[in-house]
Amino acid sequence: MRALVYHRTGPAPDVLTIEDRPRPDPGPGEVRVRIHASGVNPHDTKFRSGWTGGMPDGASIVPHSDGAGVIEAVGPGVDPARIGARVFVLNAPHGAGTAAEAVILPDSHAPALAEGFSFAEGACLGVPAYTAWLAVLGDGPVEGQVVLVQGGGGAVGRVAVELASLSGAIVIATGRSGRSRAVAGARGARLVLPVESAMVTEAVMDLSQGRGAARIVEVDFAANQATNAAAIAPHGTLAAYSCSSDRTPMLDYYAFARKAARLSFVQGLALTDAERSAATAALSAHFARGALRPDIAATFPLAQAAAAHLAVEAGAPANVVVTLD
Template identity: 65%
Template sequence: MRVVRYHHHGPARDVLRLLDAPEPEPGPGEVRVAVRASGVNPHDVKKRSGWLGGELPPAGVTPHSDGAGVIDAVGPGVAEARIGQRVYVLRAPVHRGTAAEKVVIGADWALPLPEDFSFAEGASLGVPAFTAWLAALADGPVTGRTVLVQGGGGCVGRVCVELAAWSGARVIATAGSEAGRAAAAARGADLVLDRNRDDVAAAVLDATGGRGADRIIEVDFAANQATDVAALADHGVVASYSSTSDKRPVLDYYGFALKGASVRFIQGAKLTPAQRDAAALVVGALAARGRLRPDVPARFPLAEIAAAHEAVEAGASGNVVVLIGDDA
């Protein structure tokens, strides 16, 4: 099979290589997926570039945790009826990801793909949708609460907006571009702010009668920490899934502590089985109703995977996928 691997950290065009490799065989409790599309997320390019640090295994890394395709083999303990099922992949193995024609994963992490979703859309569901569920709903419904979504026009942020609005929250979103603000509004935000021009904290306090947001979903903890402290209600929650501007930010301990705040660090790759199952019910039900539909404006063939990584690094306005099958 064709597979992409890198053996060193560095720029995409310098380290990503398209190789031939033996097809993997599923073990007990596993399925093999013939991949039709492989999703590229910011954490994929951070890992490949070395931004996240860490040593690489001698055999190299096949990138990407998200993907979609068709189950073509099952291991012991898995019903053969699953062969032929269209699925999207959630949390592929760390070093053997979906940038390959075949991938083996635990059967419980291959989830049914909604009938009217393309494989490219399915490859864009995993990390964005499940990270968004963790950030918005992992602590329970947000009905009647005010939720501020920082970066509400991004791939994760717009799903956060949609999930919070679906749960009955009043949603305030920020975005830096006109397209991002339009995306947040389309997904259900009640108020959309320009993060570059508006005084976000003042706008949130004004909209809540001085109380502040009950929950803040954060795309860049380091960059927005001061705003979050000012905009957060007493006993509020900050759920942060990234801190791209500074991976080791200094924490304003008393800024949060004096509000009795909770700060949660969200990592979509660390879902527990219980969280996976709870999120899958919500994601699956909404997707079946035509909700949570990913925007996939950037699609690249497997041979151009470096360009796909560069598109993510350049701040692509929607999801980026690598197409592996003709029917993606």
């Protein structure tokens, strides 16, 4: 099978190659998915570039954790009726990811792809949707609460906005560009402001009757720390899933401690089995109704996977997908 591979970190055009690899066989409790589309997330490009650290000598990586396709084989303990099912992939094994014509993973990591969703859309569901679920609903219901989504037009942010809105929250979102703010508004945010706006905290306080945001979903912990400390409610939760502007930010400890705030660092790649099961049930119900559909900025064939990585690094306005048909 064809697979995208890199053996060292570095710029995408310099390190990404296409190789022929043996088609793997599923073991007990596993399925083999014929991949039709592979989603490229920022964590994929950060690891490949070396931004999050190096890789062991002699290692080879098939990147990407998200994808979609059809189950073509099952291992012992998996219902053979699953063969032929259209599925989306989440948490593909690190180093043996979805940027290949086939991937092996646990049966529970290949939920059914909702009718009407394309494979390209399915390839954008894993990290964005599951990260958004964990950030918005990982601690329980948000009905009637004020939720602030920083970066509400991003791949995760737009899902967080819609999911919070569908869950009965009062959503305030921020965005750096007019296009980002328009997306957040279309997804259900009651109020959308520029991320640098001094009015963010004021707006949160107005809509919460002075209490503050019960939850803040954060795309860049370092950049927005001061605003979040001012806007968060006593005993509120700041759920941060990225910190792209500074890998090692200083923490204004007492700004959060005085409010007994909870700092939660969430990762759609690191859910417990219970969280994954709950998220799959909740998200699949929304998908079945046609909600939470991802936006796709661009698709690239496997031969142009380096361009897909560059598009993500350049700040693509929505999801980027590599196709393997």
